[in-house]
Amino acid sequence: MNLLSRSTFDNEPDWRLYNRIAWRILPFLFVLYVVAFLDRVNVGFAKLQMAADIGLSDLAFGFGAGVFFIGYCLCEIPSNMLLQKLGARFWIARIMVVWGLLSISMMFIQTPTAFYVLRFLLGMAEAGFYPGVVLYMTYWFPSCARSQGMAYFNLGIAMAGVLGSPLSGWIMQNFAGDLGLAGWQWLFLLEGLPAVILGFVVFFYLDNGPGQVKWLSPAQNLRVQEQLREERQRNQGQGADHRFRAAFVNKGIWCLIVTNFSLLCGTYGVSFWMPQIVRNLGVQSLFDTGLIAAIPFAVASVCMIVVSKHSDKTRERRWHGTLCVVASACGLIFSGLFHDNAYLSLAGLSLAMAGGLSAFCVLWALPGVLLTGTAAAAGIALIATVGNLGGYASPFMMGWVKDSTGHLEYGLYVLAAITLLGAVSMFAVPQLRGGARLAPGGRALKV
Template structure:
């Protein structure tokens, strides 16, 4: 299966090798990420029924939706270091099985406090999954193809956004009252089960790395090792690189990417958690299944744009342009949604732009850390980016909920988040590495920040 752009590698042998690795790994990893993101954002649909059932205000919902990330962030770096120690297969399987169980048990919540507890536990259970997969992919793919690989993997968000709405809306509308359970309870019960099943599949099928992959020939393994050595040598020639954990937290390069990731995720989670509520507030329909179909459209457009951006970044070696463009488009989209919240067409167009912008920025952003981090420093640096970045998942929904209760509208909350996206774009302009090591650097590139 040809998943790698031929122009981004040096030889036909490399093209065949990385296309083969991608076709073996990415289908399972992509499916796992779809389930992960679906379990993370399905609370946005559950809220449409659950809020009245257990007595949740908008501020309490925003707090509960975001408090997931407190447990997630506290355990993220330790989890990634543990994965680095015990191997991806065992640790990722453990994460998936436990988070699937917690998702299913969320059907038992009876009020705000138990809702908060369930969300914190889900964050603890899922901690380390996303940075663990990012770290895992850096051991398989060199920097020159990493943006398009990240784009394919991150399509899990797009697929979850496209399928999550119709599936969640259909479950809640179709099973409400069955066997004495509300639709939102069925939602958690049924959408938690796939994570458990995929955890078992992961335990049986996922290789820890190239050395344990039986489907690689000796020649392919040798070619892969040579590419990895060249990648590490190129990384060592760059300024601001880090190889020890202690250096990561003093590395200015990483903190610039942390700011960009925080801003990008604030947009992503604001759209994911609040889009169903905004669409319902338009008053066009009260049918949950139809709301789900409407909310899937932005993710389809975002996925197409993201795949093109990933291929462009690897073909040209330019990471700064798609990052800046993505964050700028997200800023414009959030501003439109905020200014025209009472105009359904304009507000929804803004949500589409925000969704497209954040998806365009994501794959190129995550291709950067491996360009100046290696070994345990890579594990810690990637986890630091996701830990601080995912705090936006707490801040964004909570801010919007509080602002909505104080003003009666989500408009000011979305305008505030547009400022976050703008701050992320400014951080990217000072990002240290925007081109693949060894590729020509144009005169328009900003100076390296040490």
């Protein structure tokens, strides 16, 4: 089985080479992201029991869930600069061990204040993981294959929902009371441990980049290095800047920042509140809640692979990204309109997640084309930093709307409006105007 489409590459040897690389690193990065995303959003399930134990209102939960991203945003750009300097193997390993230990420590919180503090620290610890992996992709794959690479990585979000939601419900339902610990305490303990263990695995398994890796022949190492170097030179010749300051003045990067912000508002707004949304549909069992909450993520996992492969095959980003964002907004509106019908509401949430996660795959294939070198590292981190403020804003907004009106579906309408803004921004990326497509080497073609 080949992870990358044959039509993406100009010749079969390159296709086989990059599929070999894909099989070496993408499944491993996928597992890391499943663990990371689950540790990030399992607080949504923990709330179903934890809220009563520590006196947490809906508004307070929304603030605590979102404050994670304040710490995250403060540290993303410095983290990506350090990854580029110290190497991906060491830095990603450091990130995982520290965030795993902090995730486990969530089991000891007894007050809302402690909840806020640990969520903030968890955000600081995990900062740099996602943008670091995006940067790491540019070390291994040409731009024409990055949408597929990002799809397999982002599949971790969907799989965290597919596997993690039932798992979280099962842990809380079956471990409650064991050794004097509540179900939500077991949740943080058992789902935090894998991050610590995998952190040590990262250090021994992950390579910093092509050059001297033993699982490629010397000729293959050289081929990857030369091809990516030629691509960077082409991008620089066509206006892709490598200077650090370029990340902050590139109009295309700022369009992607707005799009990423809107998508993360929708993704995290739904992810953090999914268990409560499902509970409001009349589901009482924690395990059943997890199974139903997994449905939108399962649908998204299929759609994001299909969209990314087609985007890479046609080398078209603008319409693929824009239409996916619009679909996500429509799904949010549909779910809100039919909030009292379990089947239709879940169909809307499935469309929202499928559109949003598919759009991420297209969006994150672009920074390495717009910028190179240090500017690419800074630009990727900048997109993630400002965009992740959406992860703070949307859970807090959803909690405020729920407390103020008693209607969680009103929050979905607000998320839909924000998401539509992202569609406009994606459509407006200057480098994609006029039907620009990406040629095999990543350069833009006018068609």
